Amino acid sequence: MAVTMHDVAQRAGVSIKTVSNVVNGYPYIRAETRQRVESAIDDLGYRVNMSARNLRTRRTGLITLAVPELSLPYFAELADAVISAADDAGWTVLIEQTSASRERETEVLSGRRRHLTDGLIFSPLALGPDDLGLFTVEYPLVILGERVFGAPADHVTMNNVAAAKAATLHLASLGRRRIALIGAHAGEQVGSAALRTTGYLEGLAEAGLPHDPALIGEAGLWHRSTGAEAMSRMLDDGVEVDAVFALNDALALGALHALHAHRIDVPREVALIGFDDVDDAKYSVPALSSVDPGRDQIARTAVDLMVERIGAAGDDQAPFRRVVPDSRIIGRESTGDVAPGERERVVAVQEGGTEVVASAWPPARDRQNVT
Amino acid sequence: MAVTMHDVAQRAGVSIKTVSNVVNGYPYIRAETRQRVESAIDDLGYRVNMSARNLRTRRTGLITLAVPELSLPYFAELADAVISAADDAGWTVLIEQTSASRERETEVLSGRRRHLTDGLIFSPLALGPDDLGLFTVEYPLVILGERVFGAPADHVTMNNVAAAKAATLHLASLGRRRIALIGAHAGEQVGSAALRTTGYLEGLAEAGLPHDPALIGEAGLWHRSTGAEAMSRMLDDGVEVDAVFALNDALALGALHALHAHRIDVPREVALIGFDDVDDAKYSVPALSSVDPGRDQIARTAVDLMVERIGAAGDDQAPFRRVVPDSRIIGRESTGDVAPGERERVVAVQEGGTEVVASAWPPARDRQNVT
Structure with missing residues (x-):
């Protein structure tokens, strides 16, 4: 019989609500309580739902999409298409608007919000080729657009x-x-x-x-x-x-x-x-x-590459690809x-077409050590 | 002399990077390390920056805006206006699209992503007056639009x-x-x-x-x-x-x-x-x-109400207001x-005008106990 949240709560000596809070990543739980719940989850092999899976793999089930400007119809429709493609793949999208400011684009890449989600689909408009270093990151990243070529990341662009x-x-x-x-x-x-x-x-x-x-x-x-x-x-x-x-x-x-x-x-x-x-x-x-320019294909490809990259995190990574849809x-x-x-x-x-642009070695988990 | 992050690191016996991770809410830190850093912060009275303030007050500096559909220009422009107003007030906005689905709207209100941000500005399109119970929540909430009246929350609507x-x-x-x-x-x-x-x-x-x-x-x-x-x-x-x-x-x-x-x-x-x-x-x-309909005033009012509500959390709350901009x-x-x-x-x-629609008693911190 499958282990339930009730079993975990009983073993840990806490309420079901507390187990739920731990499983769902609610941050304001006493460390000792959290440890007790996590031990109970491990001991019982509790894994009924996606939330528990996410806890084990440290995944949030969320992807960030950062675009310059939602009031430009192209980006609003791109966001809509990415949300729809992600939804089909079982992922939820949080959207950030950078207003094409260098400061905000830099913050999106390296800021403290990156741990909120499992990966970033990013359409830069202020950063450019001189900022390639900023695009060498520890998390799954898919770049959209024409500002940055050659970064160690998957890239979906246009013809x-x-x-x-x-x-x-x-x-x-x-x-x-x-x-x-x-x-x-x-x-x-x-x-x-x-x-x-x-x-x-x-x-x-x-x-x-x-x-x-x-x-x-x-x-x-x-x-x-x-x-x-x-x-x-x-x-x-x-x-x-x-x-x-x-x-x-x-x-x-x-x-x-x-x-x-x-x-x-x-x-x-x-x-x-x-x-x-x-x-x-x-x-x-x-x-x-x-x-x-193939907007729906751009959105779908970006999500596919992101999901594949997240799934492979920690394992050997596929080489980075640049994909150009038919226009x-x-x-x-x-x-x-x-x-x-x-x-x-x-x-x-x-x-359009697809080409390999760079080897993904070293794998994502080690990349922070070589920058 | 002000206490620095370096002092905290020294006292806790960890790197500055680790202090920064704790202060910025990065979740994947061993409980014991986190406790050591938090003790050092308390002992030294470290509070130089907003991040530290956020840690103390359990704030993220983020607001969620949930709208039905970004590809509708009205909502794209509303999002843009909310982001701009929040930016002026020192807050960052994460956007979620509900696609006007009951399931997603319910998830936005009660789902496990609510702890990622300090409050929710929400324009529902699927939920309605029969769902008032869902709008009785523990976090700061500002409702936009015409689907729900009389919820225990601030509300910005139209003429x-x-x-x-x-x-x-x-x-x-x-x-x-x-x-x-x-x-x-x-x-x-x-x-x-x-x-x-x-x-x-x-x-x-x-x-x-x-x-x-x-x-x-x-x-x-x-x-x-x-x-x-x-x-x-x-x-x-x-x-x-x-x-x-x-x-x-x-x-x-x-x-x-x-x-x-x-x-x-x-x-x-x-x-x-x-x-x-x-x-x-x-x-x-x-x-x-x-x-x-006064879109910019709607956006600015929603952010003002949200920021005020977050600032008052835990203290006596102002009564809930309904605000109608001039059209x-x-x-x-x-x-x-x-x-x-x-x-x-x-x-x-x-x-337009402003009216008080309900007392905010009980205060937000206790509201979960009375639902």
């Missing part, structure tokens, strides 16, 4: 260059010749802006279009407001534009609003495509064409690919 | 009826006579849908307009997709409509897209107003009029209040 090139080529294939870019970060060599701008320039080159710096719209933060401002500046400066590639959908939706305020018809006068394929894109007026160009009204009320269509697909 | 009535009257003041409602929950007596529908009916009555059930559009979940579907159904059924009050902005943006797909001009043929005043509203095409009707293009490119204007203001 940024190829997808941005395909988006630009799609605009060119519609006969557009003055393709603006909204969301550039001047002088930045790292991150999504740099990679997607590279793709845009490659697309222009392949289409035989000249690169005109007047068509590059800067936007530090990628919000609707900054997209609207960058678009308005370009239009107010009298720059001739017949298409826009915005580096994310928030920028694109802001640009769409600015075009509307300037009484410019989309897609007839200006074709527009974004990046991220957030839920808003389907419902804007007109519906926004976008790059689907797709989704044509909607804003590029004239469909009429109002019609469904979207997939214009192009960029294949 | 739902008055604001919905004002929105409806605004549409009537534009000369509209066939005002549809999108987002109704048939038969539901509790929650935002019921309250806002009541305000709509009061507005119709005050404007002398008849109530036509054909103008009530059902939408269980308040997403863009369901708003678009409800609007399309009504239009496909041939119902004559010259204005729409959508019970949140996601529904309104979905309805706006459906009107566009049906080639109906907003605001000329149909005027449209939403509820929540999310960031998207300013940038939709045309820009969406909405009800601003405002924001006129933009979709009701013809401004032209494209023009700024919004405030059409009406509904005053």
Whole structure:
């Protein structure tokens, strides 16, 4: 017959509530009481539920997801997808917002909250290649995004260059010749802006279009407001534009609003495509064409890698992998690919893949000794 | 001279790292070591930093915010506002998504994760008035929303009826006579849908307009997709409509897209107003009029109440309060209040207020004994 919590309580001479508190990791228990309960659990071989399993393996059943900004739809939807994938795998997600501050991102990596959960899925936005040392950690870590490559951790990223090139080529294939870019970060060599701008320039080159710096719209933060401002500046400066590639959908939706305020018809006068394929894109007026970077696959892969890494902790670790999901160009009204009320269509697909980026040796349990 | 962590380490005969681990609540420390460090801290009167203060008061410096769905812009922006308000007050927020499931909402209230943080700000969507018992808890709790009234906890809610009535009257003041409602929950007596529908009916009555059930559009979940579907159904059924009050902005943006797909001009043929005043509203095409329920004030008040409640824990508690921020009707293009490119204007203001809803006796520390 299975050992019950009641048996443990009886042997330890405490209440069932106290056993439950110990098993569930409640911290404010007298050390002596805790020891008595833990001994009783060991003696009886109590292990009916996940909580007891967690106690033995020192697991919490929790994963932290740290993202820059929940009010950006991409990150809100990513969080939703990670929560859903984790739920399917039996894990609960706690979310932290870093507001893209260096201080908060550093605290997330190395702060005293890391013991609250078993692992961290982290999308940095302030830290970069110069901070690689911070990413050498003792706990399971999965990195998302384009700020940090080569850290000793699993990494899920996007097909940024190829997808941005395909988006630009799609605009060119519609006969557009003055393709603006909204969301550039001047002088930045790292991150999504740099990679997607590279793709845009490659697309222009392949289409035989000249690169005109007047068509590059800067936007530090990628919000609707900054997209609207960058678009308005370009239009107010009298720059001739017949298409826009915005580096994310928030920028694109802001640009769409600015075009509307300037009484410019989309897609007839200006074709527009974004990046991220957030839920808003389907419902804007007109519906926004976008790059689907494979968000659900990113979320699911991140959780799979995390769960595998947690499960292997203390054993030999698999090598670290970098995974790139397939991405797709989704044509909607804003590029004239469909009429109002019609469904979207997939214009192009960029294949992803998986590569091993570093050996995971030494195993996680020893890693603290070699840093 | 102030006692340092080094002094504590020396007296306890452990490393500074071990003292730091104990002070920061790291759970995996041998009981005997922990006792030695805690004795040294007590003997020396060590209390230089917040961490030590937290140890003494058993505080984590963390607050949990539990919301139904981060992919709904209202909750993503609310989370952002709560994080920002908490940050100003020196607190860090961990976010949980309940996906509006009864099971998860119950787990958030009573589950084993509650000891990870010092208090819970909770916006329930599945639990309701029949679950009041679950809201009688031992820790600081601030309830948001309209599902639960009368629980022994502080509560920040909205001016739902008055604001919905004002929105409806605004549409009537534009000369509209066939005002549809999108987002109704048939038969539901509790929650935002019921309250806002009541305000709509009061507005119709005050404007002398008849109530036509054909103008009530059902939408269980308040997403863009369901708003678009409800609007399309009504239009496909041939119902004559010259204005729409959508019970949140996601529904309104979905309805706006459906009107566009049906080639109906907003605001000329149909005027449209939403509820929540999310960031998207300013940038939709045309820009969406909405009800601003005072989101930032909701967030700030919730954090203020929480911090006050945590600070008073163990002492005599203040009575529980219900706080309603001022709300405002924001006129933009979709009701013809401004032209494209023009700024919004405030059409009406509904005053909020604060009332005491229940004595907080017995104090929090004893509450577990009386449930």
